Amino acid sequence: MQDHKTEAINALPLLKDRPVRELVVVSGKGGTGKTSLVASLAATSTETVLADCDVDAADLHLVMHPSTYQTESFSGGNRAVIQSERCTGCGKCEELCRFDAISWSGPGNGRAAITLEVDPIACEGCGVCMHFCEAKAIDFKPAVNGRWFLSETRCGPMVHAELGIAEENSGKLVSLIRKEATELAKRKGYDKVLIDGSPGVGCPVIASITGADLALIVTEPTLSGMHDVERVFALTHHFQTPTVLCVNKWDLNPAITQEIEAVAERQGVRSIGRIRYDRAVTDAQIQKMSIVEHQEFGVAKDVRDICEKVWEML
Amino acid sequence: MRIAIASGKGGTGKTTIASSLAYVAAKQGKSVAYLDCDVEEPNGHIFLKPTIEHIVDISKRIPLIDESLCVHCGRCAEICQFGAIACMPQRTLVFSESCHSCGGCELVCKVGAVKETKRRIGELRIGRSGDIEFVDGTLDIGEAMSPPAIRAVRETQLEADLQFLDAPPGTSCPAVETVRGCDLTVLVTEPTPFGLNDLKLAVEMIRVLDVPFGVVINRSDLGDDGVVRYCELQGIPVWAEIKDDRRIAEAYSRGDLIVDVVPEFAQVMERLLCKITKQKQ
Numbered sequence: 378m379q380d381h382k383t384e385a386i387n388a389l390p391l392l393k394d395r396p397v398r399e400l401v402v403v404s405g406k407g408g409t410g411k412t413s414l415v416a417s418l419a420a421t422s423t424e425t426v427l428a429d430c431d432v433d434a435a436d437l438h439l440v441m442h443p444s445t446y447q448t449e450s451f452s453g454g455n456r457a458v459i460q461s462e463r464c465t466g467c468g469k470c471e472e473l474c475r476f477d478a479i480s481w482s483g484p485g486n487g488r489a490a491i492t493l494e495v496d497p498i499a500c501e502g503c504g505v506c507m508h509f510c511e512a513k514a515i516d517f518k519p520a521v522n523g524r525w526f527l528s529e530t531r532c533g534p535m536v537h538a539e540l541g542i543a544e545e546n547s548g549k550l551v552s553l554i555r556k557e558a559t560e561l562a563k564r565k566g567y568d569k570v571l572i573d574g575s576p577g578v579g580c581p582v583i584a585s586i587t588g589a590d591l592a593l594i595v596t597e598p599t600l601s602g603m604h605d606v607e608r609v610f611a612l613t614h615h616f617q618t619p620t621v622l623c624v625n626k627w628d629l630n631p632a633i634t635q636e637i638e639a640v641a642e643r644q645g646v647r648s649i650g651r652i653r654y655d656r657a658v659t660d661a662q663i664q665k666m667s668i669v670e671h672q673e674f675g676v677a678k679d680v681r682d683i684c685e686k687v688w689e690m691l
Numbered sequence: 692m693r694i695a696i697a698s699g700k701g702g703t704g705k706t707t708i709a710s711s712l713a714y715v716a717a718k719q720g721k722s723v724a725y726l727d728c729d730v731e732e733p734n735g736h737i738f739l740k741p742t743i744e745h746i747v748d749i750s751k752r753i754p755l756i757d758e759s760l761c762v763h764c765g766r767c768a769e770i771c772q773f774g775a776i777a778c779m780p781q782r783t784l785v786f787s788e789s790c791h792s793c794g795g796c797e798l799v800c801k802v803g804a805v806k807e808t809k810r811r812i813g814e815l816r817i818g819r820s821g822d823i824e825f826v827d828g829t830l831d832i833g834e835a836m837s838p839p840a841i842r843a844v845r846e847t848q849l850e851a852d853l854q855f856l857d858a859p860p861g862t863s864c865p866a867v868e869t870v871r872g873c874d875l876t877v878l879v880t881e882p883t884p885f886g887l888n889d890l891k892l893a894v895e896m897i898r899v900l901d902v903p904f905g906v907v908i909n910r911s912d913l914g915d916d917g918v919v920r921y922c923e924l925q926g927i928p929v930w931a932e933i934k935d936d937r938r939i940a941e942a943y944s945r946g947d948l949i950v951d952v953v954p955e956f957a958q959v960m961e962r963l964l965c966k967i968t969k970q971k972q
Contacts, residue, residue, distance in 0.1 A: 407701010
């Protein structure tokens with residue numbers, strides 16, 4: 378008895394500190410079904426925190442309809458603002474700005490007939506103009522680039538965000554969402570984080586896959602899908618993220634499906650399933666459900682099999 | 692005239708429409724260029740099958756530290772807002788992936804130890820597809836920042852009167868970099884909840900950039916009527932609707948130009964082109 382009790386107590390801190398494993402879903406090409414698959418993965422898992430890292434065009438909330446209990450603002454960096462009343466119109470800032478963000482379009486004041494102005498969209502927040510402004514006329518303060526949220530959904534807690542319109546720093550926001558999701562999982566004693574990634578291979582994708590435990594790539598059997606997925610293989614290889622593949626709408630072109638799977642195998646990427654083309658997937662989306670919640674057979678069976686395999690691997 | 696083909700959501704048909712418009716316009720004898728600004732995943736070449744005449748490195752400027760001159764004062768690391776320079780007592784390190792090429796470090800260095808050098812981040816290809824001038828950019832794998840590569844594509848000197856820019860998906864820097872300064876934007880969407888949500892984001896972005904735009908609804912008979920109702924309510928013109936068609940999906944999967952395979956689609960593109968060129972007047 379004594380021994381059992383000691384064992385149980387010893388196990389407690391371990392349980393609390395059990396590592397959180399991160400699964401990230403990416404695609405290279407957009408519109409191949411990442412978010413739909415993530416919704417099904419969420420519905421087939423327990424003790425998982427959802428993280429929508431497609432901050433550029435976040436859609437997961439449309440299927441998960443989260444109820445948000447905490448909202449925070451996000452600042453990815455500073456932005457320059459010229460105070461026209463202090464501007465002497467010397468033009469040094471315009472000369473130094475590498476981003477064509479400064480123009481002679483500010484109002485005149487006592488000293489200058491025309492002053493300079495920063496285009497907030499073009500400004501990358503480097504601060505060079507502020508540093509070299511002799512009149513100290515440039516403010517350089519944190520820009521609010523977006524908001525992020527902590528929410529509850531029927532499939533567990535969710536961390537998600539809204540990047541401001543035409544904002545940058547999406548990579549930083551992705552890193553923040555991942556960090557918050559992992560911390561939330563630890564607080565809850567959960568052991569999994571499920572990340573909905575973004576298309577492409579650039580900054581937000583790099584931020585969502587580096588250090589993840591498993592990447593699931595979902596692609597489609599088109600030459601574009603194949604071209605793009607090869608670049609994602611190279612990316613996950615570059616960052617040494619273990620990777621598996623599934624082909625969505627595989628029956629649209631069985632020959633290209635086979636070809637993609639063969640390419641994957643040569644790259645050491647295991648194919649873990651195929652999903653047939655079925656309009657029921659769109660119907661499920663319209664009814665704000667994942668396909669595995671919407672129905673049991675057909676395409677839902679394809680998806681469920683993949684989900685089970687992935688969760689087992691993680 | 693520069694026309695961007697953009698969308699919030701990926702996979703809605705940007706490349707299909709941009710390449711088809713270029714093809715249809717060239718067939719009508721117009722002077723046309725196609726510029727693939729989706730440098731993370733450029734696909735236009737699959738459909739237009741261009742003959743590439745020039746390949747040029749795309750590079751960005753990064754600082755190079757001359758350790759023999761560096762006094763490790765830390766000014767360069769301090770001005771860098773992107774964490775691209777770390778100054779240590781014995782060495783100053785540059786993390787070039789994070790560098791935005793603002794030039795601040797070179798400007799603040801008192802001893803002339805910082806000199807800018809070029810670092811390759813991708814590749815620019817220039818060629819022709821029949822009568823279409825063709826340009827695309829490809830970001831090297833592992834490089835995070837696409838805007839400098841998009842800029843390289845945009846700044847390529849071309850002769851064509853009508854230039855179609857195939858934008859990357861999303862609504863942040865890469866999409867902004869493509870759409871900014873264009874004369875017109877075609878927003879491609881699909882009539883699903885995801886399509887509608889991302890269309891709204893794209894519309895907000897374009898309004899901030901102050902570029903005139905209209906919408907094309909792809910696979911218009913799928914999904915629901917949310918997109919149509921939104922466009923009506925907002926007074927946004929719907930320039931074309933393309934019905935879901937398995938022939939289109941299959942031609943796309945093989946990398947065929949759809950206007951050659953599906954005549955109804957070719958007609959829709961001709962009408963769309965007509966509407967676009969009319970906007971100019």
